[in-house]
Amino acid sequence: MIIFLQHAISGLMVGAIYGLVAVGFVLIVKSNEIFNLAQGELLIFGAFVCWSLIFQFNLPPWLGVLATLGVAALFGMVVERFPLRPMIGQPMFAIIMVTLTVGLCLRGALTAIWGGMSWRVFKPPLLPPEPVVLGELILSRQYIYGFIIAIVVVVALSLFFKLTRAGLAMRIVAEDQQVAQAMGISVRGVFRNTWAMSAILAAIGGILLGSINGINIPLANIGMKAIPAALIGGLQSIPGAVIGGLLIGLLEGLSSGYIGHGIQDVVAYVVMIIVLIFWPHGFFGLVTIERV
């Protein structure tokens, strides 16, 4: 039982970070119907920038993190401006391939700048490393903080959507772009803000993961796990993305604990395919009726 709990809880902690990245993915889908396959690369971009700012330019950690979020937001806007704005109105396949190639270019550039396989470790770590001992359970304090930060960010995001004018504008654009324009909302501005926010979320995920485990280029593959999380939850639902992320994290923790190391890379996709066969729009996705 204690082993089960140990695997389950450590899985859930990682799952929260998957959920955070998946929320960034869902944000873009909700507001401009773009499936961003470069989410993983945005994540390591944030992590690398943060590492460089703190350990190479010797900024204090809080300033480094804030500056990273600024850089990530700017970068998200740049990505929206060049390859993606000309693609408005193009077929879905072309758009997802563009985001994929953005990811490839970014991966190439990051490898050239920071080097491929070598690990960059946050030393001293941003979050306190001492484990918490709860009875027989041993929990990493970093994962707990990561989990809490992830949940706080998602709650803040839902409040932002509910309570602020900018959030309202995003919800209208997600509903119908033409109606939004008729209401005097700048659709382009909303797209820009969405990309900035999505890049910030990816960067937060990157900083959390980086400060826990260290960063290298293959960490970007985590973006490929956030997407099944988003699909399981339903592409239009922010709580769904978090639940999908937690579910995938939980299953990964349990399967790698009980079946063997290596299965955790596959289990997300197996679960996703099964879920999609029975719920083609995910658990909380928008069920659409299509007409010719």
Place this chain on the structure above:
Amino acid sequence: MPLPSGIYNVTYKKDMAIFRTWDHWVWLTAFAMFLAILPAFASRSTLSIFTTIACTIIAVHGLNLLTGFCGQISMGHSAFVAVGAFTSAALCNELDFSFWVALPLSGFAAGLIGLLFGAPSLRVKGFYLAITTIGAQFIIIYVIMHLPSITGGVRSIDVPPPNLFGYLIETDHSYYYLALFMAAIITYFVKNITRTGVGRAFVAIRDNDLAAEGMGIGLFYYKMMAFFFGCFLAGISGSLYAHYLQTINVEYFTLMDSIWYLGMLIVGGMGHMLGAIFGTIFIVVLRELILKVAPLVSKALPGLGVEFGAAMGLFILGLVIMLFLVYEPRGLAHRWEIIKTKLRLYPFPY
């Protein structure tokens, strides 16, 4: 597309003919002759690039049928190539099959696995299906890595060269002819699929699947057929490539390779027979160029580090595909048609 004067499309059969004018015969014969005498003066490395292109074209034809014609995005194509390669290797190594039997069987194996992963296309489509096929990539490679008794797991395994009536096809010269012959046959086969009823059903499904269903096209049947043909060709390509390299490793079949297959299709032009060929040649040659240039750059600027070459390759290939998507979404095949029309009308503008 304007044809030369004097060519009238009186019947459907004439409209669909592969050879419309005598020029086509002349050009094709000249091109075939060129390819046939190429080994006489080309170096081994050039021939090896040609063989790689011929093997890859077969897989890209498969992807073109599936994604370009039928509109079902497959982001796990290299996993199906891997199924073909490992099936062929296992049949030849464990059961002593001849290459000529193992080749179609590996195609069938890949096709059946393709049916398995194509089955969700009954329920999901578009982006959801694309991610399902990424899942196919990870799941298939995981299974291959965890069946070490058959596939060697993470180690490389040897594959015997094909044996044609006692003659071993193992040199670059002889394998070049084999790969070329197979690529030509497959191109003819795919061209014929696309101009028969099956091909028209595929195009109808790509353009609007609900309308296609309304017109009496069995969606599931034709989508499954597209998955089967697409993955069948991937398997053939994998088998050919495995017997050419004579050694295979699971690391040759990554998600990145699947993305390059899609990139070839985009650069060439989707849903166009010539597109698959042009795109494959373009990307393979570009990749070879990068492999040639990268060490020189690393040597000239040692401060950039050893990984700079690989990173540059990734960056350039990604950028090329991105620029094609933004500025020439119909690919090289479309550009080729424009050039042909211009030349035909020269010196008049239209």
